[in-house]
Amino acid sequence: MxxxxxxxxxxxxxxxxxxxxxxxxxxxxxxxxxxxxxxxxxxxxxxxxxxxxxxxxxxxxxxxxxxxxxxxxxxxxxxxxxxxxxxxxLESRLDNVVYRLGIAPTRRAARQLVGHKHITVDGSVVNIPSFSVKAGMVIGVREKSKSLEVIEDSLSGRSHSQFPWIEWNQQTKSGKFLHRPERADIPxxxxxxxxxxxxxx
Missing domain, CATH: 1.10.1050.10 (Ribosomal protein S4/S9, N-terminal domain)
Structure with a gap:
């Protein structure tokens, strides 16, 4: 596209x-x-x-x-x-959630990571950037991709606690989509x- x-x-x-x-x-x-x-x-x-x-x-x-x-x-x-x-x-799109979690430095980079099958949703690889993430879903980095330099650099330079609708787990390099964000929380x-x-x- x-x-x-x-x-x-x-x-x-x-x-x-x-x-x-x-x-x-x-x-x-x-x-x-x-x-x-x-x-x-x-x-x-x-x-x-x-x-x-x-x-x-x-x-x-x-x-x-x-x-x-x-x-x-x-x-x-x-x-x-x-x-x-x-x-x-718009905030619930998979590429945007990957960006908000800090896995990618920009939405463009997040879309590329998703398209190249580096991202999982509830343990399964999803390569559709427009995939709609639902409450309770866990978005993570595929095991083979956790050592990618672009992902490591992005994760080391971003704060994961700034958005109240997502929860980050540093050990598993995954985040949980808790709920759709309130308008006041969308920057x-x-x-x-x-x-x-x-x-x-």
Missing amino acids: ARYTGPKSRIDRRFGEAILGSEKVLSKRNFAPGQHGNNRRRKMSEYGVMLAEKQKAKYTYGVLERQFRNLFEKAAKADGITGEVLLQL ENIKEQLIVELYSK
Whole structure:
């Protein structure tokens, strides 16, 4: 499936946030990319603001349009506030859970680890990044992959206690997905209500 493989700094500059890269590029070039990026004064329309918020969420979680639309429709049918349920569904994706557990340094790296069969769910290898993790499932590193340098480096440099909806076991290099996160616990700067309004038009 196609993924965005272009410059990460370009996306960060478009939204004015470190979505895919580091904040270093924004401190040097805190304006939109392109030849006229520094001179853009055009006020964005209401539709443009909503569309930008949806695009930001898609780039943040690495989801393409059709997948994102399907997740929204699923969230709309579920009980609860549609925008919050949408973010919960995005957070429950296997690649995102692997990233949150600290097994991979970025969501892109997490997707690659999943696709290359380095990740297990309840003891069985799962290579589908969009796999929906349910409460009580245990996500771990396959025995053969525990010595991979990228995994060891990531695990040594990340805190595993910062997210209340997951529980990490350092000895087994696995984490338990306790429950779907509350909106207040999700650190992403996404105004999900704007996405709901966009799809409701």
